[in-house]
Amino acid sequence: MPVVKIDLPRFEKMVGADRETILDRLPFVGLEHEGLEGDSVRVEYSPNRPDFGSDYGIARALRGLLGKEVGLPRYPTRSSGIRVTVGKRLSKVRPFIACAAVTGLRLDDEDVRQLVSLQEDLHNGLGRKRRVAAIGLHDMDAVAPPLYYKAVGPSYKFRPLGSLGEKSIDEVLRDLPEGREYGRFAGSSGSFPVIVDSAGTTLSFPPVINGDATKVTPRTRNVFVDVTSTVARTGDDVLAVMASTLAEAGGSIGTVEISGVGRARSTPDLAPQSLRLDTGLIRSALGLELTDRQIAAALARSRLEVRGRHVLGPRYRVDLMHPIDIAEEVALGYGIDRLEPVYPPSMQAGSFNDFEQFLDAASTLMAESGMTELMTYELVDEKTLYENFGRDSASRISVHEPKSIDHSLLRDSLLPTLMSALSANVKEEYPQRVYEVGRVYRRKGDRVTEEWHLGCLDAHSQASFTEAKMYLEALCRTLAGKEVSAKAAEHWAFASGRCASVHASGRTIGYVGELAPQTIDAAGVNVPVAGFEIDLAALHELLK
Numbered sequence: 028m029p030v031v032k033i034d035l036p037r038f039e040k041m042v043g044a045d046r047e048t049i050l051d052r053l054p055f056v057g058l059e060h061e062g063l064e065g066d067s068v069r070v071e072y073s074p075n076r077p078d079f080g081s082d083y084g085i086a087r088a089l090r091g092l093l094g095k096e097v098g099l100p101r102y103p104t105r106s107s108g109i110r111v112t113v114g115k116r117l118s119k120v121r122p123f124i125a126c127a128a129v130t131g132l133r134l135d136d137e138d139v140r141q142l143v144s145l146q147e148d149l150h151n152g153l154g155r156k157r158r159v160a161a162i163g164l165h166d167m168d169a170v171a172p173p174l175y176y177k178a179v180g181p182s183y184k185f186r187p188l189g190s191l192g193e194k195s196i197d198e199v200l201r202d203l204p205e206g207r208e209y210g211r212f213a214g215s216s217g218s219f220p221v222i223v224d225s226a227g228t229t230l231s232f233p234p235v236i237n238g239d240a241t242k243v244t245p246r247t248r249n250v251f252v253d254v255t256s257t258v259a260r261t262g263d264d265v266l267a268v269m270a271s272t273l274a275e276a277g278g279s280i281g282t283v284e285i286s287g288v289g290r291a292r293s294t295p296d297l298a299p300q301s302l303r304l305d306t307g308l309i310r311s312a313l314g315l316e317l318t319d320r321q322i323a324a325a326l327a328r329s330r331l332e333v334r335g336r337h338v339l340g341p342r343y344r345v346d347l348m349h350p351i352d353i354a355e356e357v358a359l360g361y362g363i364d365r366l367e368p369v370y371p372p373s374m375q376a377g378s379f380n381d382f383e384q385f386l387d388a389a390s391t392l393m394a395e396s397g398m399t400e401l402m403t404y405e406l407v408d409e410k411t412l413y414e415n416f417g418r419d420s421a422s423r424i425s426v427h428e429p430k431s432i433d434h435s436l437l438r439d440s441l442l443p444t445l446m447s448a449l450s451a452n453v454k455e456e457y458p459q460r461v462y463e464v465g466r467v468y469r470r471k472g473d474r475v476t477e478e479w480h481l482g483c484l485d486a487h488s489q490a491s492f493t494e495a496k497m498y499l500e501a502l503c504r505t506l507a508g509k510e511v512s513a514k515a516a517e518h519w520a521f522a523s524g525r526c527a528s529v530h531a532s533g534r535t536i537g538y539v540g541e542l543a544p545q546t547i548d549a550a551g552v553n554v555p556v557a558g559f560e561i562d563l564a565a566l567h568e569l570l571k
Contacts, residue, residue, distance in 0.1 A: 186238060233253070
């Protein structure tokens, strides 16, 4: 979870409340403080609230909860007169850019620290570690408009941030830690994106590193913000969070004209977003018979505004997607601490769900056998689920209007996400033995059904079909008292001739085998991998 360090004397002035009140109320805006460190406190926030990535965003929410500043924050914009022209060669590299020109700032060292911290949290969250979106902050007084977002070759030279002299793109990618870490997102076929001004000054080589000539310091009064991205909506979301934070810091927001490819547009667009107000859902979800006026007042303390049968939310609230999110905001604005527990009318004692106990037992047995439990995402991307395994994606289950391409498909197997976890840990010691008890989804006609599976992968130099089958047999024998049999079969996850279907009491419950070499190579794993996946619901049915 991302963390923000808050200077309490500064924060007291921003909120207009004393330290005790602030520390008491922070949990009720959905934050958790990890403990005091002198005059500062470290606050942990959920990644779905990127506007909490700085003390400005947290203070804005806390002022609302305390009733000091309620309703929809509004950030007026005006044209800056700055134009950015996008080159056509970027269409297959990093095609989208959104910008803002912020003037009238008075930044001190802490302001700069907060902005840089927010920038990095946005990179790691919405920006998916800069792969999807990356931010550049520049001293606008060192920029000579108009600007050009264009593609250059590997020999192009500029002075990177913090460097004493010029370096070529090739040298940046080879010699600088930023280049080695983010260079794989910067372009291909010798074509790389840069932002330059009319004087030839290089502002940025996104998403790798900014230029040194336009670096932001405490003396900076006017800031130019660029957000380059592979997904236009994500870039606009990131810019909205950054621009509204700079407005909270005292800046005036100027829009920038983007032209050159596609339709010309003006950024940032900070117009409020509208969501449907479902008062019935709110009352049902919270168990409170609130009046319409009470609902509106609670939403105002959450910095939202009721307009007829809709709720207006600020553009930086990228987490608001569904009427149930509005119900949560009512709960926060009403006061979580005011919600009283209501006990069920029945005096009968509850009991554990039999299938849930079965799932827990399966997980416990795997852990006791030396495996490490993982909890991976049920929403994944096409590369993880299909491309890395050379699978046909015709039967895929897509998410309608996904917020991110990384979470656009419902998984139908645990093996791809477990393999992705191994891919992310190739520098760790082997053997690596991982498992997950989790849901997968299957299409049956026009319906989508849920199934509970157990997936396991064993990665080390001697991993084999025999070892994986041994773990599987021990699990089924201990968990369900069932002996299993294996029959040679083909499965998309496993190598041909190294796979078997698994049967218990005449019923197929899963597959076991050694992963195909090409799949292991695609994941960047350098040792053999074997494993299995079984349908726990099918195994549980055999016990009845």
